[in-house]
Amino acid sequence: METFTIKDIARELNLSTSTVSRALRGSYEINPETKRLVMECAERLNYRPNPIALSLKGSASRAIGVIVPQIANYFFSQAINGIEAIAYNRGYHVIIFQSQESYEREMANVQQAMSRKVDGLLISLSSETSDVAHLQEVQDKGVPVVLFDRVSSELNATKVVADNFGGAFAATEHLIQTGRRRIAHLTIQPWLSITQERLAGYRAALEKHGVEFDENLIRYGTFGPDEVGPMIKELMRLDSPPDAFFTASDRLAVGCLTALRQQRLAIPDDVSLIGFTNLNVADLMAPSLSTVVQPAQEIGQVAAERLIDQIERKHRALPIETVKIPTELIVRDSSSRTADHAALFATPKTVTH
Amino acid sequence: METFTIKDIARELNLSTSTVSRALRGSYEINPETKRLVMECAERLNYRPNPIALSLKGSASRAIGVIVPQIANYFFSQAINGIEAIAYNRGYHVIIFQSQESYEREMANVQQAMSRKVDGLLISLSSETSDVAHLQEVQDKGVPVVLFDRVSSELNATKVVADNFGGAFAATEHLIQTGRRRIAHLTIQPWLSITQERLAGYRAALEKHGVEFDENLIRYGTFGPDEVGPMIKELMRLDSPPDAFFTASDRLAVGCLTALRQQRLAIPDDVSLIGFTNLNVADLMAPSLSTVVQPAQEIGQVAAERLIDQIERKHRALPIETVKIPTELIVRDSSSRTADHAALFATPKTVTH
DNA sequence: TTGTACGCGTTATCAA
DNA sequence: TTGATAACGCGTACAA
Numbered sequence: 001m002e003t004f005t006i007k008d009i010a011r012e013l014n015l016s017t018s019t020v021s022r023a024l025r026g027s028y029e030i031n032p033e034t035k036r037l038v039m040e041c042a043e044r045l046n047y048r049p050n051p052i053a054l055s056l057k058g059s060a061s062r063a064i065g066v067i068v069p070q071i072a073n074y075f076f077s078q079a080i081n082g083i084e085a086i087a088y089n090r091g092y093h094v095i096i097f098q099s100q101e102s103y104e105r106e107m108a109n110v111q112q113a114m115s116r117k118v119d120g121l122l123i124s125l126s127s128e129t130s131d132v133a134h135l136q137e138v139q140d141k142g143v144p145v146v147l148f149d150r151v152s153s154e155l156n157a158t159k160v161v162a163d164n165f166g167g168a169f170a171a172t173e174h175l176i177q178t179g180r181r182r183i184a185h186l187t188i189q190p191w192l193s194i195t196q197e198r199l200a201g202y203r204a205a206l207e208k209h210g211v212e213f214d215e216n217l218i219r220y221g222t223f224g225p226d227e228v229g230p231m232i233k234e235l236m237r238l239d240s241p242p243d244a245f246f247t248a249s250d251r252l253a254v255g256c257l258t259a260l261r262q263q264r265l266a267i268p269d270d271v272s273l274i275g276f277t278n279l280n281v282a283d284l285m286a287p288s289l290s291t292v293v294q295p296a297q298e299i300g301q302v303a304a305e306r307l308i309d310q311i312e313r314k315h316r317a318l319p320i321e322t323v324k325i326p327t328e329l330i331v332r333d334s335s336s337r338t339a340d341h342a343a344l345f346a347t348p349k350t351v352t353h
Numbered sequence: 354m355e356t357f358t359i360k361d362i363a364r365e366l367n368l369s370t371s372t373v374s375r376a377l378r379g380s381y382e383i384n385p386e387t388k389r390l391v392m393e394c395a396e397r398l399n400y401r402p403n404p405i406a407l408s409l410k411g412s413a414s415r416a417i418g419v420i421v422p423q424i425a426n427y428f429f430s431q432a433i434n435g436i437e438a439i440a441y442n443r444g445y446h447v448i449i450f451q452s453q454e455s456y457e458r459e460m461a462n463v464q465q466a467m468s469r470k471v472d473g474l475l476i477s478l479s480s481e482t483s484d485v486a487h488l489q490e491v492q493d494k495g496v497p498v499v500l501f502d503r504v505s506s507e508l509n510a511t512k513v514v515a516d517n518f519g520g521a522f523a524a525t526e527h528l529i530q531t532g533r534r535r536i537a538h539l540t541i542q543p544w545l546s547i548t549q550e551r552l553a554g555y556r557a558a559l560e561k562h563g564v565e566f567d568e569n570l571i572r573y574g575t576f577g578p579d580e581v582g583p584m585i586k587e588l589m590r591l592d593s594p595p596d597a598f599f600t601a602s603d604r605l606a607v608g609c610l611t612a613l614r615q616q617r618l619a620i621p622d623d624v625s626l627i628g629f630t631n632l633n634v635a636d637l638m639a640p641s642l643s644t645v646v647q648p649a650q651e652i653g654q655v656a657a658e659r660l661i662d663q664i665e666r667k668h669r670a671l672p673i674e675t676v677k678i679p680t681e682l683i684v685r686d687s688s689s690r691t692a693d694h695a696a697l698f699a700t701p702k703t704v705t706h
Numbered sequence: 707t708t709g710t711a712c713g714c715g716t717t718a719t720c721a722a
Numbered sequence: 723t724t725g726a727t728a729a730c731g732c733g734t735a736c737a738a
Contacts, residue, residue, distance in 0.1 A: 003468065005715060016725045021717060031723060052414075052470055053715035055405045056730050063448075063469075071437060072650065077430035084424060084451050093465060095416075096449050098437050112446060115356065116416075117405055297425065358731055369709045374733060384707060406731035409714050 004045040012041055024049075051093075055117040063093040064307060065113030067123040069101045069150070074250065074277075075296045076124065079148065082300025083122060090308050092119070101222075103128035110134045118143070120307045125150040127189045127222065144310035148303040151193045151322075158310070159322040160303040164194050167276065167292040167327035168201025168246070174290070174331060175244045176209045184217045184235055184242035186228075186252045195220070198248055198276070217242055228255030233263060250277035276327075293328040357398040365394055377402075404446075408470040416446040417660060418466030420476040422454045422503070427603065427630075428649045429477065432501065435653025436475060443661050445472070454575075456481035463487045471496070473660045478503040480542045480575065497663035501656040504546050504675075511663070512675040513656040517547050520629065520645040520680035521554025521599070527643070527684060528597045529562045537570045537588055537595035539581075539605045548573070551601055551629070570595055581608030586616060603630035629680075646681045 006024070010017045015034070022030050023038035024047075041047075055061035066083055068076040084094050095116060099106035106126045111134075113121055121138055123145065132155045135145050139157065151159040175183050185202050187195050199218070206213050216238060219231055235242055247253045276292050302323055359377070363370045368387070375383050376391035377400075394400075408414035419436055421429040437447050448469060450462035459479045464487075466474055474491055476498065485508045488498050492510065504512040528536050538555050540548050552571070559566050569591060572584055588595055600606045629645050655676055 006717095007715075017715085018717080018726075019724055021715095022724085025717085029723060034723080048464065048468055050409075050715050051468055052405060052408045053730090054717090056403075056409050056714090056732095057716050057718095058730060059717075061405075070434070071424075072431045072434035074427070074430075077427075077433075078425045080430075080449075081423070081425035081451070084449070088451070093469070094449055096433075096437070096447055098434070098441070111356075111401065112404075115401055115404055116446070359733095360731075370732080371710080371734075372708055375708090378733080387707080403731050406714090407733090409716095409730090410732055410734095411714060 003050075004047050005050065006047075008045065009038060009041050009047060012045075013037055058117075060119050060311075061117045062091055063095055063116065063118050064304070064311075065095050065097065065109075065116070065118035065121045065123075067097045067099055067106060067109045067113065067121070069099050069124060069126050071096065071098055075149070075294055078296035079124075079300035079303075082297035083304040086301050086304035086308070092308065099126040099129075101126045101128060103131075107134045110138060114138060114141070114143070120144040120146070120311045122146050122148060122303055122307055124148050125152060125192075127192060130191060144307055146303050146307040146310070148299050149194065153193065156320055158306045158320055160299050160306065161194070161197075161322065161324055162276075162294050162299060163324045163326050164197035164276075165201040165204070166324075167294075167329065168198040169205045170201075170327075170329045171246055171290075171292050172202045172205035173209070174329065175246065176205060176211055180244040181211055182214070182217065182240055182242045183211075183244040183246055184219070185246050185248070186219050186223075186231070186256060187248035188220065188252075189222060190220045195248065202246065223252065223255060228252065229259040229263065232256060232259040236263075248276055253277060291330045293330060295325045295327060298325050356403075357400050358403065359400075361398060362391060362394050362400060365398075366390055411470075413472050413664075414470040415444055416448055416469065416471050417657070417664075418448050418450065418462075418469070418471035418474045418476075420450045420452055420459060420462045420466065420474070422452050422477060422479050424449065424451055428502070428647055431649035432477075432653035432656075435650035435655075436657040439654050439657035439661070445661065452479040452482075454479045454481060456484075460487045463491060467491060467494070467496070473497040473499070473664045475499050475501060475656055475660055477501050478505060478545075480545060483544065497660055499656050499660040499663070501652055502547065506546065509673055511656075511659045511673055513652050513659065514547070514550075514675065514677055515629075515647050515652060516677045516679050517550035517629075518554040518557070519677075520647075520682065521551040522558045523554075523680075523682045524599055524643075524645045525555045525558035526562065527682065528599065529558060529564055533597040534564055535567070535570065535593055535595045536564075536597040536599055537572070538599050538601070539572050539576075539584070539609060540601035541573065541605075542575060543573045548601065555599065576605065576608060581605065582612040582616065585609060585612040589616075601629055606630060644683045646683060648678045648680060651678050 006017050006020050009015075010020045013020070015038070019030070019034065020038050023035040024042060026035075051061060051063070055063075064083075064087055066080060068080065071077055071080065080094070080096065087094050095113065095118060097109035097113060099109055103126055106123075106129055110121070110123075120143060121135075123135065125132075125147070127150075129152070132152045135152075135155050135157070138145050139155075145155070146158045146160065147155065148160040149162070151161055172183060183202075183206075185199065187198060189195060203213055217235070219235070221227070221231075223231065245256050247256055276294055302325060306323070359370050359373050362368075363373045366373070368391070372383070372387065373391050376388040377395060404415060408416075417436075417440055419433060421433065424430055424433065433447070433449065440447050448466065448471060450466060452459035452462055456479055459476075459482055463474070463476075473496060474488075476488065478485075478500070480503075482505070485505045488508050488510070491498050492508075498508070499511045499513065500508065501513040502515070504514055525536060536555075536559075538552065540551060542548060556566055570588070572588070574580070574584075576584065598609050600609055629647050655678060659676070
C-alpha cells in the first residue's frame, strides 16, 4: 500500500500535475474524458491527497485541535469521544493537547495547534486561565474557536456547556424536599464559569424554598486526596454541621465518601447527593449515591458539530450562541438503596459451598 | 503573538534564509557572532519552526500517532494520559485515532497517520484485528511501531503490556486461598492476547492448588449491558454454580454486580473478585470489591518512551522486546468491607436533624 | 563563512 | 482545455 502523489498520476497519464489537480478537485473547465481518466487512475492507485502539503499550502488541514485540561478524566475523555466521532464522520482528524490545568501550557498548546494549521479549535479552559487574549488572537486569524464546559464570558465565541444551573438547582431542590436544610457544597475553583453557575443553581433552590444560605457550608478548591478529609472534618465540627453534601465533581464525591468512611462519620441514609458526575461513574457508584449526570459525550458532539459548521461556512456569519445541554438527575432513594445493598452484601442464599 | 518564519529573521538581519537556518540548528561552521544575532532575533520574535513545513520536507514531524479502540474507556484514556505526558516532555505532539474496535477503521487510521507523517506509531489493536500486514508496512517504511496492551505475536515489534498472567494468577490464587473452588471467569474476546494471558494465569493458579478447571465457568464475549444479566443467570443455574467471579474488565465487573443485584442473587461476602480495572475505578468500587489494578498510565508512559527512543536513534538497532508492567492486587477482606460499609450506610450518629 | 537554488505535494495564476 | 510556474516554510547540496 504505497503512497502515490499527484505527480505519479500525471506521469502515468502524460498530463501535467495542474491538470490532474483540477480533475481531482472537479473544479474549472476540464475535458470530461480527461477527468474520467484521472479519476479512474486515482482510484486504481488509491490516491490520497497529502494533508501535510495541503496544510502548508494554506488551505484546509482537515484537522481540529482539542485542548483539555486532562485526558484522564472521565468527563473529558467522554467529551473527546464525542468529538472524535463527529470529526471522523465529517472527515476531520483530532489533535489532542493537554493543558494540565496550566495557563502557560495552554498558551503553548494554542500556539502549537496554530502552527499545525488546525482548521478550528475546541477548548475547555485550564483552571488557571482567566485571560483569553490567546484565543482572541486565534479568532483574529480567522480560525474558529468553540469553547466547551469551562468557558469564559470574555470571549465572543460559541460555547457548549451542561445546564449547570439547572442541574445544581434540581439536585439541591431534591435534597431540600427530602428534608435536608444544611447542605454543604464542595466545589472547585470559584472563578470557573461552571462553578459559578452551579453555585447560582444551588442558591436559587435554597431561596425558592426559604432555606438560609450559609457561606460556611461552601468550600472551594483543588482538593488533593489528602485535603478532602480535613475539610470534611472541619465541616462536621461546625455548631450546626451539614446534613447533606452536594459536590461539584466525581473526584470530590469519592473524596468525600472516603473521608467520611475513614473518619467513621455517618450521614443520614439518603442524604449525600453527589453532583455532576459522568454516567459511567454514576453506574459504578450505584447503588449508594444520587447523581447529576453530565452529558459529556453530547457536549463533545455538539461542540464539534458547531465548530465544523463554522469551519465549513466561514464566509457566512454564523450566530454566536451558548448551547446548554440538559443534565439528568438520577435519584436513588433510601428504599431502593437499602434493597440494592441488601442484595449486594447479604449472606449467601443462592450459593452453597 | 504573530507567527514569524525564517524569512522574517533573514530580512531583519539582512542574511539569507539558509544562514539563518544553519544558525538556528547550530549545525555547520558559522560565524559565532552571526549565530548570536540570529538566536537573539529568533528569541525576540518568539520564532517557532513550522512543523508542517518540516513534515513536508520529510524530516521529523515531531508527532506520534496513537491508535486505540476507544478513548472513552478508562484504561485507554489513562494510557493516553501517560503517553501525552512523555511525548510532551520530549517535544512531541500526539495525534489520536479511534478504531472503534473495527479492523477497517484501524487500517484507515494507520493510513491517515502515515499521511500525516507521524514519526512513530503507538497502537492497541482493535478486537477485530488478527492480520497485522498494515503494521508491517509501516515498519517497512522505517516508521517505528510500538504495540501496547492489545498486542499481536505476529508482529516483530516492541510490546508493552500489563503482567496479565501474573495478575490473573494472583487474583485466582487469592480466591482459592479464601476457600473458593468454583470461580467463574468472565472475559472478553478469546483471540486477544490479553484474554489468553489472563486465562493462562487463571488456569495456572487452579492447577497449582489442585482445583479442577471447568470450561463451563468461562464466558467469552463482547457483552452489552443487557447481555451480562442472562449470562449470570445461566451460570447461577448450573448444577454446581460459581462461588466467585473473576472478570476481565471493569465493564464486566459492573455488569456482573448490576446483574446480581437485579436478580436479587447473592454471593458470599468476600467472594466476588473483580479483575483488571483501573485504579480510579478501584477507588470508586471500594469498599465492596477486590481488584487487580491495571497500570494503565505506566503502560502508556513506557510505550511512549520506547517509541521515542526508537524514533530518535533510528540508525542503531534497538532491541525488540516485550515489556511487562506489574499489576497490583488490592484485596478488601470481609472485615474491612463490613466496617467500611457500616460507616457508609449506618444510621446517623453525628448528624442531628 | 555565506548565498543561491532546489525539492517536498499541492493549488492558483497566468499563458498557451 | 491544458501546461508551466510560483508559492507555502524549511533544510541542504553546491557554488561563491
